[in-house]
Amino acid sequence: MCARLDDRRDAVAFRLEEFGFDADDLDLWAPAFEVLSSQSTWVVGVIEDFDGGHVWELGYLYRRQTSVRDVLWLLKRVYDDPETQRAQYENGMAASHLAALEAAVGDRVVEWATLDELESAVERIP
Template sequence: MVEGDDGESWDRTTDSEYVEGVDGAELTDTGPDALTLTPEQHERLKTHLHGDQLNDIEYSDCRYLVVGRGDDRPGQRRRLVRDRLDDRTDATAFMLEDFGLAGEQIDLWAPAFEILCEQSTHVVGVLEDFDGGHVWELGYLYHRQSRVRDRLWLLKRTYEDSDEQRERYDNGMAAAHLAALERAADERVVEWTDEADLRAAVDEVP
């Protein structure tokens, strides 16, 4: 069991709202801060988290983990954020998908995400709505916010039409998670409305 900053206890191996599709019985949690893999999962994970890309992360001064939607135009904008951050001197930016984890390997997403979170100096969330698998990433960050509080940046899209704003962010649990993350990030929440705004928002991330 893990106690979040809100005092709520949760079990990462059984909380289906935390990582949808992961069989908690296949994971063994040996402590409040460790997500332990089965031997088979560990070997599979090692085939993905290795090589030049991981070396770049290890030897870069600034290491940006970029989370958010991965498909369609939101996915393109998230990659734009990654690329702009990656272009900086002595920096590397990366997404979970960059390590070749396919949809059918969802049982590895949570441990891979945890490893990359721990290795990053900045976690940058690019948020446009609550439609997609990145909602569980919000859940992870929410429950681990005490660990990422000082390195979390949220680039949150806002919409001029209030009805569209509500529609885009209409997910009770995710909305509660985001509200907690916004409080944790405080001044590191940067709002944007279009791609020009987004480029400027990226420039605010140190």
């Protein structure tokens, strides 16, 4: 998705990982995110599951980043099968953070189930 967004005219898309942060630089992630997102027109989160550090990231976005919430778009994957959906999003704390973020950003949450739908979802972002 980053490349797809970057192809837009007058757009520069990037992932924080591209700045070379590794596990030893974890304390730099939050300040770097704050600086970069404060200069961004839109911040786009693509969420497929809760595998990884999503609890911290979602909580950070909701609790600390009111300015980011104002420009945040969430592209959230939904699964047709309820068991698969539950398995992919099985983390109560992350789920509560995501629900709070979804409520905060309102109509800037776009659900998708297939890669084709993800492509269409990106088109909704200005």
